[in-house]
Amino acid sequence: MAKSSSRARHTEGAELRGKVAVVTGASRGIGEAIAAALAAEGCRLVLAARSAERLQEVAEGLRSRHGVEVLVVPTDIGDEGQSRALIDEAADHFGTVDILVNNAGMGIFGAVDELHLDDLRHVFAVNFFGPMAALQAAVPIMRRSGGGTIVNVGSIVGKFPQPLGGGYTATKFALQGASGAARAELKRDNIDVVLVCPGLTDTEFSQHSRISVPGAEHRQGERHSLGRGVEPERVGRRTVKAIKRGEREAYVTFFDRALVWFAIHFPALLQWVLVYITRYRRRRFEEADPSK
Numbered sequence: 001m002a003k004s005s006s007r008a009r010h011t012e013g014a015e016l017r018g019k020v021a022v023v024t025g026a027s028r029g030i031g032e033a034i035a036a037a038l039a040a041e042g043c044r045l046v047l048a049a050r051s052a053e054r055l056q057e058v059a060e061g062l063r064s065r066h067g068v069e070v071l072v073v074p075t076d077i078g079d080e081g082q083s084r085a086l087i088d089e090a091a092d093h094f095g096t097v098d099i100l101v102n103n104a105g106m107g108i109f110g111a112v113d114e115l116h117l118d119d120l121r122h123v124f125a126v127n128f129f130g131p132m133a134a135l136q137a138a139v140p141i142m143r144r145s146g147g148g149t150i151v152n153v154g155s156i157v158g159k160f161p162q163p164l165g166g167g168y169t170a171t172k173f174a175l176q177g178a179s180g181a182a183r184a185e186l187k188r189d190n191i192d193v194v195l196v197c198p199g200l201t202d203t204e205f206s207q208h209s210r211i212s213v214p215g216a217e218h219r220q221g222e223r224h225s226l227g228r229g230v231e232p233e234r235v236g237r238r239t240v241k242a243i244k245r246g247e248r249e250a251y252v253t254f255f256d257r258a259l260v261w262f263a264i265h266f267p268a269l270l271q272w273v274l275v276y277i278t279r280y281r282r283r284r285f286e287e288a289d290p291s292k
């Protein structure tokens, strides 16, 4: 499809009614909010996560509030076979997949020189390889139906390093790199690849993050000492807007965008701040585990 018609398809207010959207990590938090925002637009939905019961509750709520058709597919995104099977099941059920939202994800805390590599591999499986497998399964289906949108949920910390969060940051850097390349590669197929970069959001993310190095628990609490963050519903609405516009990258707040701008334009100053933060966190880390 020509560029102009591709833009028209994504102009604000573009019709999402009836589109088939697969949302991973839809059992709570940002994924649940994105699913709700898409349901409000009239999308037919496929919800994936590991907690089957919770997914059924979310699906029931969306059916009754928005009158949309919802399929639940319990899936472990960290298993590439299950990621591909999710897309196949969605396409078998609805005939196509128009939108894929790779949202499922988790954190990992610990210093880079001490992270257990098996923990890091697990987090890469969930945050990077699972989304890649889903993307690879979805693209041929979208090509056949003339286009679509793939949303990868990154993070503002996928833009700059995070002391004691380096493993997580690395997964989001990887996702961002693949997203940018895929966006260019898939343009001719009328497939938009959108990177959504939320900042701190009020979800259960920290509680479900992996503590790879004993003592790093305080990083969980520290996240919340920064404030509760934005409501996940705001990320959901921003994601729908980004899909409609076919945006390359989407930020949720002005503060997030400004922080990333600062990080990109003043890397030396950022490095200085990171050294300071690392010292502070290392001190907290040692207080939490005196054997360090």
Ligand SMILES: NC(=O)c1ccc[n+]([C@@H]2O[C@H](COP(=O)([O-])OP(=O)(O)OC[C@H]3O[C@@H](n4cnc5c(N)ncnc54)[C@H](OP(=O)(O)O)[C@@H]3O)[C@@H](O)[C@H]2O)c1
Residues within 6 Å of the ligand: 024, 025, 026, 027, 028, 029, 030, 031, 048, 049, 050, 051, 054, 075, 076, 077, 078, 103, 104, 105, 106, 107, 126, 153, 154, 155, 156, 197, 198, 199, 200, 201, 202, 203, 204, 205, 206, 208, 229
């Ligand atoms: N919260 C933040 O401040 C923040 C900021 C920037 C980016 N993000 C990103 O936003 C996304 C959603 O995070 P959240 O804040 O909503 O966290 P959350 O409340 O912990 O939700 C994570 C979701 O992912 C699912 N999930 C986790 N591991 C999975 C697996 N192996 N297979 C399938 N589903 C899995 C969970 O469902 P089950 O447990 O049922 O499987 C849940 O639905 C993540 O990619 C995260 O990196 C979050």
